[in-house]
Amino acid sequence: MDSIQLFILLLDATFRVATPLILAAMAGMFSERSGVVDIGLEGKMLGAAFAAAAAASVSGSAWVGLGAGILTSLALSSLHAYACVTHKGNQVVSGMAINIMVAGLTPTLAIAWFHKGGQTPALSGDSRFQPITLPFADALRDTPIIGFTYAELISGHNILVYIAVISVPIVAYVMYRTRFGLRVRAVGENPHAVDTAGISVDLMRYKALAVTGLLCGIAGTYISSAHGAGFIRDMTAGKGYLALAALIFGKWKPVPTLFACLLFAFTDALQARLQGVDLPIVGVIPVQFIQALPYILTVLLLAGFVGKAHPPKAIGIPYIKER
Amino acid sequence: MIKQFKIAVLAAAAVAVSGVATADEFIPAIVFDMGGKFDKSFNEAAYNGAEEFKKSSGIDYLEFEVTQVSQREQALKRMAKKGASVIVAMGFAQASAVEKAAKAYPNTKFTIIDMVVDLPNVQSIVFKEQEGSFLVGMAAALSSKTGKVGFVGGMDIPLIRKFALGYVEGAKYANPKAEVFQNMTGTTPAAWNDPTKGGELARSQFDRGADVVYAAAGGTGIGVYQAAKDAGKLAIGVDSNQNYLHPGVMLTSMTKRVDVAVRETFATAKAGTWKAGIRVLGLKEGGVGYAVDQYNSSVLTKEVIAKLEAARADIISGKIAVTDYMSK
Numbered sequence: 001m002d003s004i005q006l007f008i009l010l011l012d013a014t015f016r017v018a019t020p021l022i023l024a025a026m027a028g029m030f031s032e033r034s035g036v037v038d039i040g041l042e043g044k045m046l047g048a049a050f051a052a053a054a055a056a057s058v059s060g061s062a063w064v065g066l067g068a069g070i071l072t073s074l075a076l077s078s079l080h081a082y083a084c085v086t087h088k089g090n091q092v093v094s095g096m097a098i099n100i101m102v103a104g105l106t107p108t109l110a111i112a113w114f115h116k117g118g119q120t121p122a123l124s125g126d127s128r129f130q131p132i133t134l135p136f137a138d139a140l141r142d143t144p145i146i147g148f149t150y151a152e153l154i155s156g157h158n159i160l161v162y163i164a165v166i167s168v169p170i171v172a173y174v175m176y177r178t179r180f181g182l183r184v185r186a187v188g189e190n191p192h193a194v195d196t197a198g199i200s201v202d203l204m205r206y207k208a209l210a211v212t213g214l215l216c217g218i219a220g221t222y223i224s225s226a227h228g229a230g231f232i233r234d235m236t237a238g239k240g241y242l243a244l245a246a247l248i249f250g251k252w253k254p255v256p257t258l259f260a261c262l263l264f265a266f267t268d269a270l271q272a273r274l275q276g277v278d279l280p281i282v283g284v285i286p287v288q289f290i291q292a293l294p295y296i297l298t299v300l301l302l303a304g305f306v307g308k309a310h311p312p313k314a315i316g317i318p319y320i321k322e323r
Numbered sequence: 324m325i326k327q328f329k330i331a332v333l334a335a336a337a338v339a340v341s342g343v344a345t346a347d348e349f350i351p352a353i354v355f356d357m358g359g360k361f362d363k364s365f366n367e368a369a370y371n372g373a374e375e376f377k378k379s380s381g382i383d384y385l386e387f388e389v390t391q392v393s394q395r396e397q398a399l400k401r402m403a404k405k406g407a408s409v410i411v412a413m414g415f416a417q418a419s420a421v422e423k424a425a426k427a428y429p430n431t432k433f434t435i436i437d438m439v440v441d442l443p444n445v446q447s448i449v450f451k452e453q454e455g456s457f458l459v460g461m462a463a464a465l466s467s468k469t470g471k472v473g474f475v476g477g478m479d480i481p482l483i484r485k486f487a488l489g490y491v492e493g494a495k496y497a498n499p500k501a502e503v504f505q506n507m508t509g510t511t512p513a514a515w516n517d518p519t520k521g522g523e524l525a526r527s528q529f530d531r532g533a534d535v536v537y538a539a540a541g542g543t544g545i546g547v548y549q550a551a552k553d554a555g556k557l558a559i560g561v562d563s564n565q566n567y568l569h570p571g572v573m574l575t576s577m578t579k580r581v582d583v584a585v586r587e588t589f590a591t592a593k594a595g596t597w598k599a600g601i602r603v604l605g606l607k608e609g610g611v612g613y614a615v616d617q618y619n620s621s622v623l624t625k626e627v628i629a630k631l632e633a634a635r636a637d638i639i640s641g642k643i644a645v646t647d648y649m650s651k
Contacts, residue, residue: 009530013523107390117361117388122545122568131553228519229549232542233359233390237517272527275506287479287507 005148010269012153016227018265019164020045020219020236024243025250025257026171027215033175033252034208035188035314040080040095041216042240043102048073048220050106053120053231054113056127065127065225070217076102077213078206085205088318099240107233120224120231129158129226160222167215172254184208188312191319201319219243249302251309263301267294351376351589352385352407354398356414358515358541359388365541365562365581369413369436372585380593392512395420403428409592411436411585415482416512421445432597434588436581437482439601448584448602452482453489453645454638455577455611456537458631459559460493462575462613463535464501465627466557471502473528475521475547477540478514479507485648486539486561486577492645497630504528508543518546525550525558535559535574548572557622564614574622576614580604607639 024041031038048069056065076098083094107118114120137155140147175181183204186194191201223239224231242264250257271290278284353373360370366388373384385407387398395417402410403424410431412421415438425433425442432444439447463472474490476483487505494501506524508514521543525536529550536551537559538544544561545568551558552572560566560576567573584604591597604610613631615623637643 006530013527013530017523117359119359119361119542122549223519228522228546230518230545232516232518232545234513234516235518237513237520269523269527272506272524273531288510291510 004145005152006273008149008153010266010273013269013272014262014266015153015157015161015165016265017268018261019161019227020222020239021243021246021261021264022164022258023160023167023215023219023222024240025247025261026167026254027212027219028244028247029171029175029252029254029257030184030208030215031212032247032315033188033312034184034205035191035312035317035319036081036084036205036209037091037316038080038095038209038212039092039241039244040076040098041212041243042236042238043095043099044073044076044213044216045220045223045240046099046106046234046236047076047102048217049224049235050102050110050120050220050231052217052221053123053224054110056123056225057114057121057230060125060127062123062127062129062225066218066221069221069225070214073217073220074210074213077209077216081206081209084318085202085209088320091316091318103234106231110231110233118233123225123229127225128229129160129222131156131158132162158222158226160218160226163218164222168254168258175254180207185312187319188314191314192322195319195321205319245298248309248311249298249306251306252312263297264294267297349382349593350385350405350407351382351409351411351592352402352405353387353411353585354395354402354413354417355386355388356395356412356416357389357512359390360386362515362542363563363565363568364544364560365579366413368563368579368581369411369585371563372582373411373589375582376586376589380590382589382593384589389417392416396423399424399433400427403431407431409434409588409597411588413581414438415480432592432599434597436584443599446588446597446599446602448588448604450579450581450610451603451605451645451647452486452539452577452579452611453492453647454606455579455613456486456489456539457493457496457638457643457645458606458613458634459537459575459577460490460495460503461497461631461634462493462623462627463490463537463557463559464494464497465630466574466622466624467498467501467533467535469532469534470498470500471504471532471534473504473525473533473536474506475524475528475536475538475540475543476505476507477509477543478512479510481649483507483539486537488648489645490537493634496634496643502532504531504533508540515541515543517543518549520546522546522550526554529554529556537561537577539577560614564616566614566616566618570618571621573619575619578612578614580610580612584610606635 051072052065052069055068083089084091110118134155137151141151187204246260249260355366360366412435418438421435421440425445434446436448491503525547535557538547539561548558552569557574562579565576
């Protein structure tokens with residue numbers, strides 16, 4: 001196989017790995033642009049991953065799993081909103097509490113329901129999102145480069161990957177071209193002005209967090225019932241934090257955030273292929289170094305190239321009406 | 324106040340004494356490591372061994388599943404305090420915890436699996452994983468159509484390198500031109516529980532042309548086998564016989580008879596023949612091997628099995644020397 005094909009397959013892996021990051025980062029964007037810090041992305045994804053795998057294995061339908069995942073994530077998101085918007089609690093503490101609670105609760109429920117030591121039964125067939133082969137993919141496979149790119153890179157993913165890709169332009173449109181988006185951004189920048197205009201700040205934040213819940217639910221479902229095939233404890237493995245980093249890295253804007261997610265995913269896919277490979281001059285790079293690569297790259301890019309990020313002005317501050 | 328305290332201490336002592344008084348009844352105990360007792364691999368093999376003992380002897384055992392690094396020592400000490408007669412600690416990672424617990428409870432018998440702890444009341448059981456891995460490496464190379472095979476390890480530690488080295492030697496023995504791709508999932512214990520990463524690593528190897536992949540990665544392996552199934556390739560299981568997971572996809576499993584080790588530990592401790600020291604279980608002792616059953620009969624051919632059997636005899640007789648990564 002020549003190097004171009006290998007490169008296309010590398011990009012293919014990048015999309016698979018990037019999907020939950022993109023969805024979670026877009027989810028975080030709604031929350032953070034509305035002025036609510038959300039480090040609970042990890043917990044919401046994990047909760048959704050568990051609910052999706054559990055529901056899918058019981059019902060035998062991946063779509064039921066997706067529904068359960070979204071509902072769970074929405075519930076956790078509302079909990080966050082109830083603590084931080086209604087009761088003006090500390091947003092970081094609430095987010096962390098959700099993460100810890102879900103990390104403990106999911107294996108406990110899995111043990112109670114499935115008796116498999118904190119796992120759910122393996123999903124197969126219709127209980128898992130299967131790859132979709134786009135029309136002509138197999139016929140075009142042998143056409144050099146273009147056909148192969150189409151067959152491998154564009155075709156053959158499951159529906160959630162396509163949803164993740166489409167979510168970016170939709171989020172960008174909603175955020176910048178609709179009244180809802182304008183209001184979300186406004187409550188994150190200057191909630192007093194929004195309040196003066198007669199719009200409820202709290203309600204806007206609740207709505208934004210509902211969108212966060214929806215997208216996180218899809219991300220979690222992808223992890224357990226599309227990319228993986230069943231739930232294992234702590235299976236999100238820090239993806240929520242990585243998505244949050246990508247969001248900050250992308251300056252809370254949809255397209256730069258997309259690229260940040262793709263960059264993280266690319267380095268992750270690349271390190272799988274660099275391990276144990278004898279490179280010219282440097283030789284075999286130790287595993288530890290290769291695995292630190294995405295983080296080293298992040299630090300370098302943050303320090304040198306990204307420039308100053310301007311967070312939403314009212315982020316992290318609960319809105320209290322003036323007397 | 325002080326008087327009350329003294330009474331409390333006395334009461335506690337009385338409870339402790341009564342605890343010791345029942346110590347002549349036989350209580351086996353086992354502490355599973357991260358990954359959990361249903362990891363379909365290492366810990367599950369131990370669980371099966373313990374269950375077998377329970378069934379044959381009718382004696383129940385104490386158990387604990389470690390979910391955090393700090394729990395290991397606590398769990399072992401708690402078992403000892405409860406008056407366990409013999410405590411099996413699963414996994415290399417429990418070595419330092421076993422050392423501390425064994426020193427604190429010198430009259431309790433400890434058995435650690437996969438690691439050596441040199442104390443008068445500790446039995447260390449280690450396996451010659453390289454020998455079993457050598458055989459499945461041969462099976463992989465003989466069954467591969469591309470001449471390229473893969474290995475996915477869990478956490479990057481010498482024990483897993485030992486699997487990898489045996490596998491590479493076996494593949495090269497069967498086909499000197501065989502190419503072996505190796506990947507480690509991570510460098511922290513989280514690497515035992517990351518099936519999505521495992522799946523991606525396996526796919527990266529398939530992309531490079533591998534068509535058989537061997538996973539020695541605990542729970543991460545589940546993702547590796549799933550990836551093999553999705554891509555229509557072959558996979559090799561580890562520790563337990565994992566052939567049943569995906570019939571027709573699992574070429575074979577490198578079985579490490581952890582179940583036998585656990586069962587024997589309990590049985591010998593009960594019979595009073597338990598001895599401290601090091602036990603090394605290789606092909607010769609039946610401690611390692613490869614699995615053949617109804618689930619892989621369609622993929623593991625008779626010709627391959629014949630070659631594996633010949634190699635097994637040669638390894639036992641010393642004609643083939645398999646390198647041990649630990650003593651390299």
